[in-house]
Amino acid sequence: MTSPLVIAIDGPSGSGKSTVSRAVARELGLQYLDTGSMYRAMTWFMQDQHVDLDDPQEIAAYAKQAQILPSTNPDTPGIHVGPIDVSEPIRGENVTAGVSRVSAVPEVRALLVDLQREIAANAVNGIVAEGRDIGPVVLPNAKVKIFLTADETARAARRAAENGEDIQATQQQLARRDKADSTRKTSPLVQADDAVVVDTTDMTLEQVIERILNIVRGA
Ligand code: DC
Numbered sequence: 001m002t003s004p005l006v007i008a009i010d011g012p013s014g015s016g017k018s019t020v021s022r023a024v025a026r027e028l029g030l031q032y033l034d035t036g037s038m039y040r041a042m043t044w045f046m047q048d049q050h051v052d053l054d055d056p057q058e059i060a061a062y063a064k065q066a067q068i069l070p071s072t073n074p075d076t077p078g079i080h081v082g083p084i085d086v087s088e089p090i091r092g093e094n095v096t097a098g099v100s101r102v103s104a105v106p107e108v109r110a111l112l113v114d115l116q117r118e119i120a121a122n123a124v125n126g127i128v129a130e131g132r133d134i135g136p137v138v139l140p141n142a143k144v145k146i147f148l149t150a151d152e153t154a155r156a157a158r159r160a161a162e163n164g165e166d167i168q169a170t171q172q173q174l175a176r177r178d179k180a181d182s183t184r185k186t187s188p189l190v191q192a193d194d195a196v197v198v199d200t201t202d203m204t205l206e207q208v209i210e211r212i213l214n215i216v217r218g219a
Contacts, residue, residue: 005030005126006141007216008134011148012178012189014155016200016208020148021130023209025074028216031123032074035131035138038112039103040090041068041079046102047094048081053101060107068112072119072127091163096173100180109186113138132181135192144219145195146212152178154201 005028009021018034025032043053045066051058069080078087089095102108116138120127129138135145150158156171163170182189191197196215200208 004123005143005216006120006123006139007126007128007144007146008139008142008192008195009128009130009146009148009212010132010134010136010189010192010195011130011146012132012155012181013174014159015148015150016158016205017130017148019205020208020212021128022074022077023205024212024216025128027209027213028126028128030074030125031072031119031127032077033070033072033116033119033127033129034077034079035112035116035129035134037077037079037087037090038068038070038115039108040095040099041070041081041086042066042108042112043095043099043102044086044090045081047098053098056105059102059105063105063108063111068115070119072123074128096177100177100184104180104184104186106186132189133187135195136190137187140192144216145192146215147191147195147197148208149197149199150201 009017011017022032046053046059046062049062051062067082071078078085080086116129120129120139135142152171152175156167156174159174160167160170198208198211
């Protein structure tokens with residue numbers, strides 16, 4: 001029996017991580033985990049409970065109560081908090097504006113990292129996990145580690161097109177979130193030393209997927 005294939009894909013917002021990770025998982029018959037959706041679902045839960053997002057202690061106290069249940073099927077991605085399907089609301093402006101504060105709380109990260117490791121350990125054939133700290137922190141033994149990036153304007157243009165939003169406003173929000181995500185104390189967005197960097201600025205989606213499949217084949 002071969003050991004499960006674990007692929008870690010990290011990078012900032014709008015680098016194309018989700019679409020690419022899902023396509024790679026589908027192509028290789030692996031499970032798929034969008035860890036950003038877990039931080040978003042945790043944020044949705046905090047907002048639903050009227051927790052003050054400027055109070056890390058209150059966030060930490062509520063975090064244990066949240067039952068975060070992501071789908072790991074690349075054909076049917078989505079996420080529940082307990083019985084509630086929050087796949088749509090977690091993409092809304094409210095959650096996006098709060099997620100950096102919630103994901104900076106160490107207790108939240110500890111809980112979700114444990115859950116992410118458990119999900120990966122139970123993926124029989126393997127998994128493509130995407131996020132900000134997968135290669136460096138969550139799954140340091142991943143066979144393949146990719147750091148996907150693209151220049152800020154290209155990332156903003158993609159996000160704006162995805163969500164039907166204004167490019168300039170999207171770029172400002174993206175820059176703010178990148179700054180918060182890369183300067184927080186616990187697990188800031190950093191590149192693993194052993195990650196392969198793929199700059200997608202001038203690449204089509206198909207080219208990025210092909211490039212990653214080639215990296216996997218050569219690993
Ligand atoms: O990938 P995304 O935009 O859905 O991620 C939402 C937020 O979650 C992002 O601002 C940073 C945080 N995040 C994180 O801190 N660690 C991860 N592994 C994934 C996401």
